[in-house]
Amino acid sequence: MIDMSQIEAAAERIADQVVRTPTVPSPGLSTLLGVPVTVKLELLQRTGSFKARGAAAKLLSLSERERAAGVFAISGGNHGIAVAVMAAALDVKATVVMPRSASAYAVEQVEAAGASLRLTDGMDEAFGTVARLQEEGLTLVHPFDDPVVIAGQGTVGLEFAEDAGEVTDFVVSVGGGGLIAGVATALRELRPGARIWGVETGGAEAMSAALAAGGPVPVPLSSVVTTLSAPSVSRLTYDHVAALVDEVLVVPDRDAVQGTLDLARHAKVWTEPAAGCALAAARLVVDRVGADARIGLVVCGGNTTVEDVMAWAERFGLR
Numbered sequence: 001m002i003d004m005s006q007i008e009a010a011a012e013r014i015a016d017q018v019v020r021t022p023t024v025p026s027p028g029l030s031t032l033l034g035v036p037v038t039v040k041l042e043l044l045q046r047t048g049s050f051k052a053r054g055a056a057a058k059l060l061s062l063s064e065r066e067r068a069a070g071v072f073a074i075s076g077g078n079h080g081i082a083v084a085v086m087a088a089a090l091d092v093k094a095t096v097v098m099p100r101s102a103s104a105y106a107v108e109q110v111e112a113a114g115a116s117l118r119l120t121d122g123m124d125e126a127f128g129t130v131a132r133l134q135e136e137g138l139t140l141v142h143p144f145d146d147p148v149v150i151a152g153q154g155t156v157g158l159e160f161a162e163d164a165g166e167v168t169d170f171v172v173s174v175g176g177g178g179l180i181a182g183v184a185t186a187l188r189e190l191r192p193g194a195r196i197w198g199v200e201t202g203g204a205e206a207m208s209a210a211l212a213a214g215g216p217v218p219v220p221l222s223s224v225v226t227t228l229s230a231p232s233v234s235r236l237t238y239d240h241v242a243a244l245v246d247e248v249l250v251v252p253d254r255d256a257v258q259g260t261l262d263l264a265r266h267a268k269v270w271t272e273p274a275a276g277c278a279l280a281a282a283r284l285v286v287d288r289v290g291a292d293a294r295i296g297l298v299v300c301g302g303n304t305t306v307e308d309v310m311a312w313a314e315r316f317g318l319r
Helices: 004-014 027-033 051-061 064-069 078-089 104-112 123-127 130-135 147-163 178-190 206-213 235-244 253-267 273-289 306-315
Strands: 023-025 037-041 071-074 094-099 116-120 169-173 195-201 247-251 295-299
Touching (some): 094 123, 116 123, 147 295, 247 273
Parallel strands (some): 037 295, 071 094, 094 116
């Protein structure tokens, strides 16, 4: 497991490449939930999500030989965008493997950054390309199964802890678990009395399944939230969550999309359902904890289009 010194080292390494995103109270969300809410606006991060942090940390850790040979990433969207953009910024050749279910926006952003794009029929097939690309001499920038990447994502928690006022309950979205593993490491060090809640969407429950099974297991994927749809977590992220996170909640896709709409209406930010699900989970946390809750939300990304959100809203009968 990583420790605070690795997160602090990552923060120093990536400082010139990423944004220290705002941590601010949200009056609108506070009114909506009935308790004080503070948001960490990672959707304002370079590339539109927290993923730029881990990608930058990994790319900056490479040897000259590895940089010259190039890197590759497996992604449902945001990680691929981050690796493509940060690799271009650091003059490293990148290949990104994405499922055909990835959003058109994500595909466009990867191609616009100049990365080589390979599409597969699903995430399982995407992860199945790892050995072949490594044989080609490329270095894998894994979205979550890498201590350097996790330390980079942990800088979100470092900044949140330093910049927020009183927070009793931090809510963090979970895909493969890299974000919550890093954030939980920082929060347990800097905010030891706070509760840490993970949130997944139904049909993308890799961490919940791992916690129930006592370790990583493959899971079927059916969630519309492709950016959280890891076919399994890793032993590394599982170990962090099992040791550091109070509970992982699961919310339906419908509630995640409603969360996106509520964040737009009440917080005045445009997010993706991977962030919307955190607001849905925050409602559950308030129900459990009560009026003394002070919520901290990691608004993890905003890489979605109006058309996609409206299509989901129509599908789920939302207004």
